[in-house]
Amino acid sequence: MKIGYARVSTEEQNLSLQKDALRRAGCQKLHTDRGVSGSEFSRPGLDDALARLGPGDTLVVWRLDRLGRSLSKLIDLISYLGRNGIGFISLTESIDTTSAGGVLMFHMMAALSEFERRLISERTRAGMLAARERGRSVGRRPLLTSAQRTQAAALLETRPLGEVARHFNVHPRTLRRAVGPLAPALPAPETDCL
Numbered sequence: 001m002k003i004g005y006a007r008v009s010t011e012e013q014n015l016s017l018q019k020d021a022l023r024r025a026g027c028q029k030l031h032t033d034r035g036v037s038g039s040e041f042s043r044p045g046l047d048d049a050l051a052r053l054g055p056g057d058t059l060v061v062w063r064l065d066r067l068g069r070s071l072s073k074l075i076d077l078i079s080y081l082g083r084n085g086i087g088f089i090s091l092t093e094s095i096d097t098t099s100a101g102g103v104l105m106f107h108m109m110a111a112l113s114e115f116e117r118r119l120i121s122e123r124t125r126a127g128m129l130a131a132r133e134r135g136r137s138v139g140r141r142p143l144l145t146s147a148q149r150t151q152a153a154a155l156l157e158t159r160p161l162g163e164v165a166r167h168f169n170v171h172p173r174t175l176r177r178a179v180g181p182l183a184p185a186l187p188a189p190e191t192d193c194l
Helices: 016-024 044-052 071-083 100-133 146-156 161-167 172-182
Strands: 002-008 029-034 058-061 087-090
Touching: 002 016, 002 044, 016 029, 029 044, 071 087, 071 100, 087 100, 146 161, 146 172, 161 172
Parallel strands: 002 029, 002 058, 058 087
Antiparallel strands: none
């Protein structure tokens, strides 16, 4: 059975174009989401469509971006469908995983997605290295200044960790990491020996 899925991002947009195309493609059931972003992959209409699909069925969308915006999540979803014996068709892009050509197209998309992820990772690492070489700090700014860390270490000598963390408005683990060697040693846990 072909099950169609349509989505629009705002309440004002119309689903008619997508619904008509899905019906022409032979979809017996249609599931929709209205006013839901494509960045979200948990949507009532999509969840219903996925729950209804079984081996031998096919999920049909008008255009790939109606299913979602993240290429890596799209690939994960389509791979999941394939592992469960469910086909996938995107009408506008002519992707049909029930055919050899559609599977090839899908694998090309997956390879391009992996290539893009690696390029981004390489550029990020190169940028961080260049910043370090210029003497710039990389990463998140510390939550506590040097003076605050010294003050916290002094307070920890007389007050409990949780109280000092609340004073600086940070989590106790954050305080423990920030103070590090300045912190007084924690007492060893007591054990009962018989």
